[in-house]
Amino acid sequence: MSLRTRFFTALYITTLLSASADDVDEARLTLTSQGFQPPILQLSGRHKTRLHLINQTKSAAESQSSDLSREVIVPGGHEVILYLPPLPPGRYRYFNDFHSNSSGEIRIP
Numbered sequence: 729m730s731l732r733t734r735f736f737t738a739l740y741i742t743t744l745l746s747a748s749a750d751d752v753d754e755a756r757l758t759l760t761s762q763g764f765q766p767p768i769l770q771l772s773g774r775h776k777t778r779l780h781l782i783n784q785t786k787s788a789a790e791s792q793s794s795d796l797s798r799e800v801i802v803p804g805g806h807e808v809i810l811y812l813p814p815l816p817p818g819r820y821r822y823f824n825d826f827h828s829n830s831s832g833e834i835r836i837p
């Protein structure tokens with residue numbers, strides 16, 4: 729394989745890897761004794777989202793969203809990572825099923 733072919737192959741692979749890493753947005757949602765923080769989470773909706781759900785309380789939480797078809801139990805003091813697909817504009821509500829007064833919303837402009 730010539731030097732030129734190796735260079736363009738390496739450039740192509742690097743471009744593919746960097747493009748796939750750029751296509752994932754990062755977001756954090758923290759559950760405290762006061763509820764979800766932030767209570768309204770703005771996302772672009774254009775890319776997949778890696779959502780870090782952090783439970784800072786001592787008790788387990790069940791984060792649930794019928795709008796997103798997601799449900800996950802997060803033990804107290806732990807973090808769970810959820811992957812959301814690209815979403816159309818709208819409002820997506822979620823709540824802690826173990827404490828119904830804790831709720832929030834994801835907004836996509």
